Amino acid sequence: MKKPRVPHRTKSPRVVQELSRLASGLAASGSRIEDAFWENRLAAKINAQLRTGDDQNLEAALDQLYDSNAVGYGEFIYAIEAAIECSTLMREGVGHDVLMFAAPVLTWSRFSIPSGLISEPVLANLREQLQAHVLAKEVQFVLADCLFSPDQLPRGYHLTHELASKLWTATMAGERDLHMNPRQLAETGRFLSDTRYLLGAIAVQQGKPMFRWQEAERAGMDKSTDANSPGVKFSKQEILLAWQTHGTEALRPLFQGCAFELLIPDGFFSAWRMADRLARPYSTHATIDFLQSTLNVSANRLRAVVAPFYDQWLEEYRISFMLKDRDEVLYGIVWALVGDEDENSDTVTQIETTLRECGITHTTVLDNRFLLEYCEECGAPLFPNPEGEVVHAEFPDEGEVAPVHLH
Numbered sequence: 001m002k003k004p005r006v007p008h009r010t011k012s013p014r015v016v017q018e019l020s021r022l023a024s025g026l027a028a029s030g031s032r033i034e035d036a037f038w039e040n041r042l043a044a045k046i047n048a049q050l051r052t053g054d055d056q057n058l059e060a061a062l063d064q065l066y067d068s069n070a071v072g073y074g075e076f077i078y079a080i081e082a083a084i085e086c087s088t089l090m091r092e093g094v095g096h097d098v099l100m101f102a103a104p105v106l107t108w109s110r111f112s113i114p115s116g117l118i119s120e121p122v123l124a125n126l127r128e129q130l131q132a133h134v135l136a137k138e139v140q141f142v143l144a145d146c147l148f149s150p151d152q153l154p155r156g157y158h159l160t161h162e163l164a165s166k167l168w169t170a171t172m173a174g175e176r177d178l179h180m181n182p183r184q185l186a187e188t189g190r191f192l193s194d195t196r197y198l199l200g201a202i203a204v205q206q207g208k209p210m211f212r213w214q215e216a217e218r219a220g221m222d223k224s225t226d227a228n229s230p231g232v233k234f235s236k237q238e239i240l241l242a243w244q245t246h247g248t249e250a251l252r253p254l255f256q257g258c259a260f261e262l263l264i265p266d267g268f269f270s271a272w273r274m275a276d277r278l279a280r281p282y283s284t285h286a287t288i289d290f291l292q293s294t295l296n297v298s299a300n301r302l303r304a305v306v307a308p309f310y311d312q313w314l315e316e317y318r319i320s321f322m323l324k325d326r327d328e329v330l331y332g333i334v335w336a337l338v339g340d341e342d343e344n345s346d347t348v349t350q351i352e353t354t355l356r357e358c359g360i361t362h363t364t365v366l367d368n369r370f371l372l373e374y375c376e377e378c379g380a381p382l383f384p385n386p387e388g389e390v391v392h393a394e395f396p397d398e399g400e401v402a403p404v405h406l407h
């Protein structure tokens with residue numbers, strides 16, 4: 001996963017070496033008990049770094065491991081994410097597990113996609129639905145009163161940890177909401193299709209379940225009204241469906257004029273990665289719906305061109321759309337690599353399958369190595385045309401025959 005970078009300041013080679021040594025030790029560990037040895041030491045070091053308010057040593061150690069130890073790199077990312085999103089805190093002598101969670105929403109609209117503050121009644125309804133359908137019975141939890149766009153999520157490790165800490169503190173204090181200052185939120189980019197996040201934190205007595213799928217069973221609820229009947233257990237899939245049904249109703253007032261789909265709420269990083277992964281086929285479907293309705297053509301009159309784009313390594317595929325009998329690129333979308341995907345992953349097949357599901361019957365895959373290029377004027381990515389050149393997508397104005405440059 002690509003990490004946002006903070007500006008470079010002084011770094012400590014000694015700390016970087018030590019982080020790298022601990023992560024490599026964990027990667028080479030031969031038993032669970034040895035894992036715990038390395039994990040505890042690594043977590044303590046990472047926490048000390050998060051408290052310094054600077055990501056630079058963590059970034060430098062990541063770079064070092066990326067070049068020298070792929071397994072250690074994976075373990076280190078996992079350890080950093082764990083230190084950021086979860087912890088154990090004491091209250092009145094009792095240990096509590098706390099976790100920052102995210103509930104992602106995939107959405108698209110020809111108009112605008114909402115972000116920012118959530119009104120009190122909508123937030124209260126969301127709380128109720130999360131409690132009833134997603135979270136374990138005895139959790140305490142808090143929700144941030146904001147619908148975050150990807151631009152509004154905290155940038156970098158220590159800022160993410162700072163937000164997690166605020167959420168943990170609020171939930172441990174028995175608060176229900178964490179108020180966000182809208183003036184501190186970044187501006188949201190405007191896209192046809194995008195992701196939104198609800199963020200919150202859960203606190204439970206140490207070792208208790210946080211999510212409903214962790215519960216062994218829950219007596220007399222939902223599947224049966226008889227309190228004496230045997231308990232029922234819900235699978236993650238059933239919980240997702242219940243959240244989609246009830247959470248969608250709760251969110252509908254915010255998403256006027258938008259299509260939207262709720263994903264399963266989960267630990268912050270896991271939910272984020274899941275959303276990044278699923279946003280790609282979702283935005284492909286959204287784009288083709290949009291093109292069909294705006295151009296008034298069916299999907300089988302459209303053609304797609306797919307090509308790989310490189311920086312130092314393969315970063316993303318860009319997909320262009322055009323009318324079948326024309327070469328002008330009307331619209332383009334980016335299919336970014338997520339998590340540990342690289343050029344050995346079967347991304348092209350996934351893209352082709354998604355396009356076929358959308359009714360596109362004519363897809364050309366180019367194997368040129370394109371460099372990541374953007375329009376100098378507006379910053380939009382450039383897209384491949386059928387001749388293997390990168391060009392600016394030019395969408396026709398409604399009612400016009402000739403395509404226009406969009407700026």
Ligand SMILES: [Zn+2]
Nearest residue numbers: 375377378380
């Ligand atoms: Zn441009």
